[in-house]
Amino acid sequence: MDIFNNRAGFCPSCGSILPPLQVKGNVFCFNCKQEFSPDVYIGEKSEYTINFNSYDPSELNKKVHRESETEADGPVVERKCPKCGHEKMSYATLQLRSADEGQTVFFTCLKCKYKESENS
Template sequence: MMQKSFISEPGFCPDCGSILPELRTDGGVTCFTCKRKHGPEVFGEMVTRYVINFNSHTNNPQIKSSNWKHKSIKEEEPEGPLVERKCPQCNNDVMSYSTLQLRSADEGQTIFYTCTKCKFKETENS
């Protein structure tokens, strides 16, 4: 038997150290680099967990949670970090903001402000 050159982590080839592709349906895997075939034990105790978040708005009574209630505008969480900025519509002194690079990389980003009280939205190019 060939001596291993690497102390490898699960998901990496124990012979050459390359990252391994996903398991095939037969439970085996072939290294892209050294072409050695390995069984599923090469992945060790790796576990993949998925969290799927569904929309809470549904008409299906079997899916709808019994304690679900519609939040009013005032109960909703802010859409981002808060900043002291006067809303031009209702004169509230607090707005949330988020940023996004919409224009070319050598230009400033676009800032989206949302009033925490009336949900008025405005943008600013910086």
């Protein structure tokens, strides 16, 4: 008896998610070990679209050679650069260590582009 037959991509017998549809052949449910025709995917549609950023080498060149404080790589904070003494730096954060530890903050001087990091 098929009690889960109303959802495409799910096993009609046990309700488990079925593996991705292969080019040829039937589909096997990993949970109940039953075999189904590819018709179990009828009605399935993708609701997501993936858009990739385009690569423009001229934009990269502009980014490297800019000197204006208005074009920071991220938020700007009042922090003294240890190399040139400028009072403003931009920053970005990443979770590089385990989840129960703080983030790593990367600072970039807006004047000389000196970079430093700090574990928070």
